[in-house]
Amino acid sequence: MQQYTFEKYSQEEIIEGIKNNDSRMIQVFYQSQYKKIEQYILANNGDPEDAKDIYQEAFVVLWRNIKLEKFHPENGTAIAGYLYQIAKNKWLDKLRNAKNKITVELQPNLHEAEEENEPETEAYHQWVVKEFENLGETCKEVLKRFYFQKESMEQIASAFDWTSATARNNKYRCIQQLKEKWKTKTK
Amino acid sequence: MNNPNHISQEEFERIEQYILGSMSASEADLFREELEQSEDLRKKHAEVKALISAVEEGALRNSLDKFHQDMESESSGPAPVKKLTPWFWSAAAAIALVIAAAVWTLYPQPTSHERLFAQYFQEDPGLITAMSSEGQYDFDRAMVDYKSGNYRDAIRRWETILLEKPENDTLLYFIGSSHLALKETEAAISYFEKVLLLPEGRFTEDNYWYLGLAHLREGRMEEAKVNLANSTHPLKDQLLKTLEEK
Numbered sequence: 001m002q003q004y005t006f007e008k009y010s011q012e013e014i015i016e017g018i019k020n021n022d023s024r025m026i027q028v029f030y031q032s033q034y035k036k037i038e039q040y041i042l043a044n045n046g047d048p049e050d051a052k053d054i055y056q057e058a059f060v061v062l063w064r065n066i067k068l069e070k071f072h073p074e075n076g077t078a079i080a081g082y083l084y085q086i087a088k089n090k091w092l093d094k095l096r097n098a099k100n101k102i103t104v105e106l107q108p109n110l111h112e113a114e115e116e117n118e119p120e121t122e123a124y125h126q127w128v129v130k131e132f133e134n135l136g137e138t139c140k141e142v143l144k145r146f147y148f149q150k151e152s153m154e155q156i157a158s159a160f161d162w163t164s165a166t167a168r169n170n171k172y173r174c175i176q177q178l179k180e181k182w183k184t185k186t187k
Numbered sequence: 188m189n190n191p192n193h194i195s196q197e198e199f200e201r202i203e204q205y206i207l208g209s210m211s212a213s214e215a216d217l218f219r220e221e222l223e224q225s226e227d228l229r230k231k232h233a234e235v236k237a238l239i240s241a242v243e244e245g246a247l248r249n250s251l252d253k254f255h256q257d258m259e260s261e262s263s264g265p266a267p268v269k270k271l272t273p274w275f276w277s278a279a280a281a282i283a284l285v286i287a288a289a290v291w292t293l294y295p296q297p298t299s300h301e302r303l304f305a306q307y308f309q310e311d312p313g314l315i316t317a318m319s320s321e322g323q324y325d326f327d328r329a330m331v332d333y334k335s336g337n338y339r340d341a342i343r344r345w346e347t348i349l350l351e352k353p354e355n356d357t358l359l360y361f362i363g364s365s366h367l368a369l370k371e372t373e374a375a376i377s378y379f380e381k382v383l384l385l386p387e388g389r390f391t392e393d394n395y396w397y398l399g400l401a402h403l404r405e406g407r408m409e410e411a412k413v414n415l416a417n418s419t420h421p422l423k424d425q426l427l428k429t430l431e432e433k
Contacts, residue, residue, distance in 0.1 A: 008312060008334045016318040017331070021247070024335050027254045034258065056251050063247060125241045132245025140249060147239055148246035172196045175238065 006032045011079050018066045021148050030059060033080055037087045046091065054094070058087035124182070131178055139174035146171055194231050202228075202235045299433075300411075304404040307426055310368045311361070311393060330361070338365040356382050360390040367401055376401045396420040408433075 006014055007028050017025025037058070038051040046054070062083050065071045073079055132140065138160075145151040145159070157167040194202070204210045205218045222228055297305070313334040316327035329344035342365045349358050363378030379398040382390060399415035402408075412430055415423055 009331075010315045010317075012318045013316060013327075013331055021243075022331075023250060025331075026247075026250065027257075030251060030254045031258045034255075052255060056248065056255070059251060060244060060247065064244070121237060124237060125244075128238060128241030129245045129248065132242060133249065140246075143242050144246035144249060147243045148250070168200070169196070172199060175199070175242075178238065178242070 006080075011073060011076050014079060015066055015071075015073070018063055021150065023149065026063075029079075033083055036080075037084060040084075040088060041091055044091065045095065050091070050094075054087050054091050057090055058083055061086050127182065127185070128178060131181055135174060135177060138170070139177065142167070142171050143174055194235070198231070199235060202232055203239065205232075206236050206239060298406065300403050300406045300408070303426070303429065304400055307422060308367075308400050308404075311364045311397070313361075314357075326358075333361060333365060336368075338369050341365050354385060356385050356388045356390055359385075360394055363394075364397060367397055370404075372401045372404050376405075392417075392419045396423070403430075 009017070009025065009028060014025055014029050016022075018029070034051075034055055037055050038048065041051040041054060042048070062071070062079070071079070071082060073082075132143070135143070142156060142160070145156050146153070151159075153164050153167050153171075156162075156171075157164045160167065162170070201218070205215060210218065222232060313330055316323070316330045318324065318327050318331075325344060325348055329341045329348075332338075332344065333341040342362055345358050345362050345365075349355065349362065352358060359378050359382045363375045363382070366372075366378065367375035376398060379394050379401065382394045383398070395414045396418035399411045399413075399418060402414060403411035408430060412427060415427055415430075
């Protein structure tokens with residue numbers, strides 16, 4: 001039996017929305033789960049800034065695992081529990097690392113799906129993710145619309161009042177900016 | 188990856204189309220062959236793939252930050268207003284009065300039936316969908332649009348399905364509901380009336396309620412009463428009583 005679980009949406013709709021990067025659905029789910037995790041972190045020696053960071057890290061892992069079809073819900077609300085568990089583990093890891101760097105794996109199965117890339121590839125990935133924020137507003141908006149919201153070049157062109165050709169060229173230039181920065185960094 | 192080869196725009200876009208699945212099947216086959224043969228292309232493919240996936244994640248994080256800000260500004264309420272001197276307030280009040288008087292005389296007020304409609308209208312919350320079975324997918328996708336308030340997209344998607352299933356009460360009822368939510372009352376009525384012609388089903392009662400409300404909004408009180416009376420909505424008696432008193 002399915003239920004309305006997250007505002008007006010069922011878990012299936014949320015999962016489908018996350019797969020398609022549906023902003024509305026991601027926002028509903030993001031906002032519906034934050035308070036619980038914030039409470040946990042505040043009750044365990046964290047501040048609101050920690051809560052936000054940990055929650056977003058956990059959310060990205062959830063998003064990635066859903067896209068890679070690594071998340072298989074066992075019941076109608078499993079996705080909320082899964083996100084909570086990832087956040088909790090991340091927070092416990094952080095507390096442990098802060099304390100003498102003793103690491104004890106509590107639930108190794110939740111960690112394994114996270115980072116499988118080669119260390120070099122992973123470093124590059126993390127760098128690009130971070131550098132994205134430092135791009136100009138126009139580049140951020142163009143790349144977000146194309147790679148995240150999956151808009152067509154025509155849609156992007158009309159949003160910026162460009163021709164399609166200009167939109168394509170600008171997208172390529174924004175990507176080039178990231179590549180150039182990487183080159184400078186690794187020289 | 189330390190020394191990425193230069194990738195021209197044309198080549199970049201071709202690799203990207205392959206990765207994003209926007210190539211035709213024959214182009215993709217050709218590309219796959221080239222990939223097998225060329226070490227250089229394999230390297231470039233790996234680089235573009237890594238770049239795209241990182242940019243996608245960067246964009247997600249950027250969105251999450253915005254969602255977070257929205258959430259915080261909602262929960263902290265409106266920003267505090269700076270203290271202003273008393274003369275400012277009396278002047279402001281005087282100006283506001285003049286504006287209000289002007290608006291009152293210049294613009295038509297909502298009629299009492301429109302007000303009643305607004306008071307009683309709450310759109311149908313929609314159906315829960317599974318987003319899985321193939322035949323249902325298009326319907327479900329439209330339902331998600333409907334629940335997200337994208338009524339125009341929902342209507343467009345459902346209309347396409349309606350071409351093949353012109354007598355489907357669920358489709359007719361929800362297309363009508365979408366029009367009603369968009370305040371396109373006459374269009375809504377035409378769909379709700381089509382539902383009335385079909386054998387009774389799970390939407391019959393609700394269909395009467397919304398058909399009644401649509402007529403109410405247009406000021407057709409007799410049609411409104413007849414349809415409302417046929418519904419089983421919990422607020423039906425209250426609304427009918429209000430209408431009788433008019």
